[in-house]
Amino acid sequence: MIADVLWQRGHSRLSGIYVSHADLDHFNAVKYLAERFRISIFRTTPRMHRQLRQAANTMAVGVLWAELDRHQIDVQAVTVGDKWSIGLAGDISVLSPQRGERHESDNEASLVLKLQFGNQRVLLPGDIEEQGVQRLIAREHGGFEIMMLPHHGSQHSLPLQMANWSNPQVAVASTGHSKLPRQVRQIYDAAVARRGGTVYVTSQQGMVSCQIDLDGFTTIVAAVP
Incomplete structure (x- = not known):
């Protein structure tokens, strides 16, 4: 649904995505957006930044980290x-x-x-x-x-x-x-x-x-x- 709205508005790339914290309902769309759009930067808190780097690949945040790495998206703690x-x-x-x-x-x-x-x-x-x-x-x-x-x-x-x-x-x-x-x-x-x-x-x-x-x-x- 998010991708459809962005496409309807003529967007093919995203300057940045901001994620508030590591609850699944706040980041579960990022994987799918990364597959469909060029995303320059992913910004989040220092706490989630640590959780991403420490997560096992079987965990949801680990899957997210793998996707961010695969698409070479710059991850920043702010x-x-x-x-x-x-x-x-x-x-x-x-x-x-x-x-x-x-x-x-x-x-x-x-x-x-x-x-x-x-x-x-x-x-x-x-x-x-x-x-x-x-x-x-x-x-x-x-x-x-x-x-x-x-x-x-x-x-x-x-x-x-x-x-x-x-x-x-x-x-x-x-x-x-x-x-x-x-x-x-x-x-x-x-x-x-x-x-x-x-x-x-x-x-x-x-x-x-x-x-x-x-x-x-x-x-x-x-x-x-």
Whole structure:
């Protein structure tokens, strides 16, 4: 499905793939994308970078490492302070993890990214939960136009604190569950309402994409097949 969307948009190569952590649901498409597209760089956290290099080939991360090596894709570990340009007016910044931090789990060690185009800011928080959310809020300034809900909208990701800090106009939950936990949905509905926005749940609305330029963004929703 990812490949089909990319082909429809005219892409034959990918400048980079960013993977938050070593949970299968976050990287299982990479093998298939590597077979179909030229991929320049694979970026992830130091924790997952170590897991890739140490994994046995029978493990999922080992299979991923073999594929990255086979296709000669540059694998990089990234941390807070790393930043890359997107085109002429955008950039990607790493908000977490911080170099040398210890984490309670793979989820808490997730790669957290900020995408910025002019004044439009997008938050991609991976699967961070209580520890990761607390560190992120303490370290970074909030305020985003668009955000993915951490850990697919989990109630363990401090939704009230996260919603108040991020102050999103659009919030997207990428999840296979039919609906979000009731409290989580209420919190984010209230947050986006302050800015006249919307909460989207991919299991209900389907693919959600946002077209962003310097003047703002347009949200496009593809119906669930």
